[in-house]
Amino acid sequence: MGKFVVVLVAAAILSFILNDLLGNNSVFMQDNNVGEINGENISIPEYQQTVETQERNFSLYANRPVAESDKASIHDRAWKWLITQYAFSSQYEEVGVEVSADELWDMLQGTHIDPTIRSFFSDQTTGEFDRQSFMQFYQNRNAANPQMQYIWQTIYENIKPARLRLKYENPLLMTSFVTDAEAMQQYHVETDVAEIKYLYVPFYSVSDSIVKVSNQQLQEYYNKNKERYKTEHLKNIEYVSFPIITSSADTAEIRTEVDEIISELKTTTEDSLYATSNSDGMNPFGRYHKGTLPFELSIEIDSLKKGQIKGPYLSGGNYVVYKITDVYTDTTYYAKARHILFKTNEGNEEANAKALEDAQRVLGEIKNGANFALMAQQYGSDGTASRGGDLGWFSTGRMVKEFEEAVFKATEKGLLSNLVKTDFGYHIVDITELKTNKMYAVTTVERSITPSDRTIDDVYRKADLFKSVSTGYTAFKNNAEKELLEINVADDLKSIDRFVGDLGDARGIVQWLFRDASEGDVSDIFEVNDSYIVAVMTGEVEKGYKPLEKVKAEIEIKVKNKLKAEKIAADLKAHNGSLDEIASAYGEDAAVNTSNDLKFSSNSLPGVGFDPYAVGKAFSLGNGEKTEPFAGENGVLIIEMINKTVAPEVADYTSYKSTLENSRRNSTSEKISEAIEEYADIKDKRYKVY
Numbered sequence: 001m002g003k004f005v006v007v008l009v010a011a012a013i014l015s016f017i018l019n020d021l022l023g024n025n026s027v028f029m030q031d032n033n034v035g036e037i038n039g040e041n042i043s044i045p046e047y048q049q050t051v052e053t054q055e056r057n058f059s060l061y062a063n064r065p066v067a068e069s070d071k072a073s074i075h076d077r078a079w080k081w082l083i084t085q086y087a088f089s090s091q092y093e094e095v096g097v098e099v100s101a102d103e104l105w106d107m108l109q110g111t112h113i114d115p116t117i118r119s120f121f122s123d124q125t126t127g128e129f130d131r132q133s134f135m136q137f138y139q140n141r142n143a144a145n146p147q148m149q150y151i152w153q154t155i156y157e158n159i160k161p162a163r164l165r166l167k168y169e170n171p172l173l174m175t176s177f178v179t180d181a182e183a184m185q186q187y188h189v190e191t192d193v194a195e196i197k198y199l200y201v202p203f204y205s206v207s208d209s210i211v212k213v214s215n216q217q218l219q220e221y222y223n224k225n226k227e228r229y230k231t232e233h234l235k236n237i238e239y240v241s242f243p244i245i246t247s248s249a250d251t252a253e254i255r256t257e258v259d260e261i262i263s264e265l266k267t268t269t270e271d272s273l274y275a276t277s278n279s280d281g282m283n284p285f286g287r288y289h290k291g292t293l294p295f296e297l298s299i300e301i302d303s304l305k306k307g308q309i310k311g312p313y314l315s316g317g318n319y320v321v322y323k324i325t326d327v328y329t330d331t332t333y334y335a336k337a338r339h340i341l342f343k344t345n346e347g348n349e350e351a352n353a354k355a356l357e358d359a360q361r362v363l364g365e366i367k368n369g370a371n372f373a374l375m376a377q378q379y380g381s382d383g384t385a386s387r388g389g390d391l392g393w394f395s396t397g398r399m400v401k402e403f404e405e406a407v408f409k410a411t412e413k414g415l416l417s418n419l420v421k422t423d424f425g426y427h428i429v430d431i432t433e434l435k436t437n438k439m440y441a442v443t444t445v446e447r448s449i450t451p452s453d454r455t456i457d458d459v460y461r462k463a464d465l466f467k468s469v470s471t472g473y474t475a476f477k478n479n480a481e482k483e484l485l486e487i488n489v490a491d492d493l494k495s496i497d498r499f500v501g502d503l504g505d506a507r508g509i510v511q512w513l514f515r516d517a518s519e520g521d522v523s524d525i526f527e528v529n530d531s532y533i534v535a536v537m538t539g540e541v542e543k544g545y546k547p548l549e550k551v552k553a554e555i556e557i558k559v560k561n562k563l564k565a566e567k568i569a570a571d572l573k574a575h576n577g578s579l580d581e582i583a584s585a586y587g588e589d590a591a592v593n594t595s596n597d598l599k600f601s602s603n604s605l606p607g608v609g610f611d612p613y614a615v616g617k618a619f620s621l622g623n624g625e626k627t628e629p630f631a632g633e634n635g636v637l638i639i640e641m642i643n644k645t646v647a648p649e650v651a652d653y654t655s656y657k658s659t660l661e662n663s664r665r666n667s668t669s670e671k672i673s674e675a676i677e678e679y680a681d682i683k684d685k686r687y688k689v690y
Helices: 002-022 044-062 068-095 101-109 115-121 130-141 146-173 178-192 215-224 247-269 271-278 349-367 371-379 401-408 453-469 474-481 507-515 548-573 579-586 612-621 655-681
Strands: 033-037 040-043 193-202 235-242 285-288 309-313 318-343 392-397 420-422 424-447 488-493 531-541 591-598 635-647
Touching: 002 349, 040 044, 044 068, 044 146, 044 193, 068 146, 068 655, 101 130, 101 146, 115 146, 146 655, 178 655, 193 548, 193 612, 215 247, 215 548, 235 401, 235 453, 235 474, 235 507, 247 271, 247 309, 247 318, 247 424, 271 318, 285 531, 318 349, 318 371, 318 401, 318 453, 349 424, 349 507, 371 507, 371 531, 401 420, 401 424, 453 474, 474 531, 507 531, 548 579, 548 635, 579 591, 612 635
Parallel strands: none
Antiparallel strands: 033 040, 193 591, 193 635, 235 488, 235 531, 285 424, 309 318, 318 392, 318 424, 420 424
16 A cells, blocks of 8 residues: 555655646746747847847937836837847848948948948937047047947947848839829919819718628628628727726725824924925925915915915825915015017018008907907017917016016006007017915915725626626626626737727736637736726637638628618619709708818818729819719719819929939838748747746
8 A cells, every 4th residue: 555655655756746847837848939030039138138238329319318108109110120030030041141241341431331320420410420529539439439339339239130121122113203294283282272063961860770691792802802801810808997086985094184183284394395295296385476376375366475384285186285385475476468469570661561561450340349368469570470469478678678678667567558569569468367476475285085905806896706706707797797897808909009988098807818818718817097997808810811800890890881872873863953942852861062172181071081083083083074973982873073173284294203203212112021920920029937
């Protein structure tokens, strides 16, 4: 029996060891890669090292540490850099593109200076490359400070890859060519204007019950438009939220603390020091004038006295208490005004006389009752015009002398009877608040009304209990209904996504989904935006094409709209006459609209929405011509051309040609990248570590 027990124990230990070595989490069985690029595995350490390099580069250039909000873009840059290394480099080798040592030196100090180096070592006045300054740095680069050495090393390491990319793409980019006819056509696209009248019947005016869609029609549409449904690997989830909300007990507890703070504020002599130590806010002490006092104090400004405690007030989820530490007069004055500026130009007497005449006329209109803000919006010539001329509060020393004297010498609020002349022009001035030098030193203590640890624990326990009894999708759904929890849906999530449904940034859920989850699996508890989240995976679509069943609802709408369009068009064709007469005969669902300034470059029609096809149909018409009923993006239209104004020919279309050439080259460059990345068969599994 003893030997038998020993054998059993030995077998159990061996089984445990083998499971540890060969199980899914074993170092022997675990996939240590975060992806594959052009047949090359990208290991976790290599990826993490690339990310660290990008983080250092970011910190040096931004001159600040990497924040959490920066990390997503940094991870993307690191992945792009690896794609360049493994996908693009092999293409360079295949076509024989290289950068010689002589060429590299030429880019450093020869006739083809690298743009980044040129920007770093250009004369600030002339913009010219300062070769002497660069050579002085280059010869002494090893003696530069560590930050500058690292920046230089980063620049230097990127010079060669950038030139390789340029040399590889240029043979294709330089084939981009725009004819004179194309440039002229672009000119007309941007400048020709049409006045049209159109009848519009939206698809939704026909009830879905009237059109019946067969499975054969759905399949035919799917087969014809299959490329639209090409997809990456996608996964779907449903999730419930357990919000972490402050309880009434939490609020009462915090209010008790605030009452203690008020008592201590009354006796302390170190107001600002006390507030700094006891406030959750960012501004425990400040000096204010009438225009900058916190709102709660500004409405009691006439009764404020030194030593007063005001509050507590509820503001933005906080209790706020103020102590008036001091009330005093300052040597600086503050005032508030608005103005209308009529600009003058030195040396242009005729224009200046016109500005004076206009200013005097508008001043007279305001004196006779015209609205100052509206006149400022109409006639103002500086940045204040859009806000009715309002300058806000300003202090002595901020404005030009003549303007400042006019404002700070005023003894009553209101419109100044005379114009104010400055170097900028003629000003109409309205004093909205008289000068004041009365100041208030205010101590502010804020206490955030936040959930207590007890409340947070209670919410977590609810989420944990829900998770523990939700052993699959059916249980998840039933338990959510039983607990009256709203089930949210987030479909078509990709492995690189950060945002989930209406949760915002929830990268942890995406990681779980692609790293660990299978259909029906219920997640652990995630904390996202002051809520605990429990999710369940509901399905997935492998890379390739979405199956018909996954896009059936979307296709059904498309096919129904096609059938509705046929019915609407047939009904419209049954009526004759003008557009108004046809619309009247069709019924209240038909609307007639006009557009007086339609351009071919437009993508939408008023009352119709996005519909570039309809815009194209409109410009195919001659004056007085009318289309047959046709299906647009959102409904059926009949368009009548009232008048098409063709822009006059110009002598030179060079600017339009340049715009088209740049657009085509940029497009070509993007397509080259897309083609190389597609050819490289990239598999992105960064969700393992990020």
